[in-house]
Amino acid sequence: MKKLKVILYFPPESTDKPFTYHLVKDFDIVFNILQAEVQPGKRGRLTMELQGSEKNIEEALEFAKSHGIGYRPFNKNIVRNQGECMDCGACTAVCPSGALYMDKKSWELIFDESKCLLCELCIKACPVKAIDVNMFV
């Protein structure tokens, strides 16, 4: 049994989906909701502690990701390599929290770390690998 604290970030269209139902039924996970900000039709944020086998937790998080739900465990940070970045904006397409956005004047990429949920969706979305995750060990 493992415990993991995560923030789940729901895009507007998926807030109605019975995600928690899948957690229990498909992945055998016991959860404890620490904080919920979910309104139909709006972006939702759910902070919860997951309890289950490592494999099940991983799979549940993969499941979430494949449904456009971002998540953030609490032990790493996202870094952008400014020299590599070409300000294309591809990463902003997947960022669920608005941490990555384009400056509307200069059209440079801005990264607001305080808003980052560590979902890592941007890492693979960047076509030149300019975004990476730093692990604190």
Place this chain on the structure above:
Amino acid sequence: MGKTFDEINEKIRQGNAVVVTAEEIIGIVEEKGVKEAARQVDVVTTATFGPMCSSGAFINFGHSDPPIRMNKIWLNDVSAYGGLAAVDSYIGATELSESKGMEYGGAHVIEDLVNGKKVRLVAKSHGTDCYPRLDIDTDITLKDLNQAYLFNPRNVYQNYNAATNTSKDIIYTYMGTLLPGCGNVTYSTSGELSPLLNDPEFRTIGIGTRIFLGGTQGYIAWEGTQFILDKERVDPEGTMYAGATLAVIGDLKKMSSRYLRAASFERYGTTMFVGVGIPIPVLDEEVMAFLSVQNRDIYTNVVDYSVPRRSKPSLRKVNYEELRSGSIELNGKTVQTAPLSSLNRAREIAALLKGSIEKGEFFLQEPIQAMPKDRGFNPLKDRAVK
């Protein structure tokens, strides 16, 4: 009263040509009107920096001793074309590495060459009397190559669809990662700065036009593949131009990876971000009227990429001012929009091109042949099943 290419080139030579970018011209036309702007401004620079899959480079490796007639060729484990003369080849941007898969492809080989890195060349041959050697395994660098020139059969799309995904699963496309349930919309253009939207009827651009390509001067070699002049009127006002493309050529040895960049889209594969800048001579007021185009007048379709067909349905028409705002309305919902091509870098190219024309380092080349007006868009038919 019009101007000719020669007259404008003479002004460039004398160092007094008036050059502005396609973004700057908008304000000038608003303030002074088309007529006066056409009189005062000589050249307007346009640019784009975005993913262009139909890109690649011709290479001549030089002959080894004993010589080899290369039939199968790999560069850093990416297959290159071996169906040309003995040591000529073509490396395409989207060809994937046989060992690294989607992480590395032809585009990366080209970028490594441009960056002066060593690239491993492996080639095999069936052997002939005149080319006895059967294989070779060596390293090459860009400066060792006899010729290396970028030849991109289809670049600089005039206009392109915006993409979304109505399905319930995330999909991975050349338009980036598309979230389920219309979770996002991506688009790829520099809009009002984009070359072929500023000369949509090819008044000044044609075969032979000198352009900025990947950091150096290149040329328009031909119409791009799938070239078609397609326009549609849209309400409230404006014309939706689409379909024109360019085949471009330029010396890889003079290019820079700042303007020619290998990229890899998740679960799609590799492609190349190509920087192209095209100067447009202000020959007359009609040319200037086209140049004054703004994002709010340029429309495209928001297309559903979850439909696995050639013709994908359009959910709505949208203009680039809306797309640039960061979100649009789609089926009664507000959906975030994201660009895929870099406007920031396109602006850099337009400014660079403007600077080199002002300094008398870049002259305009009048087209030696106009673009075709009669091309159709032929589908590929499957063989009829009996």
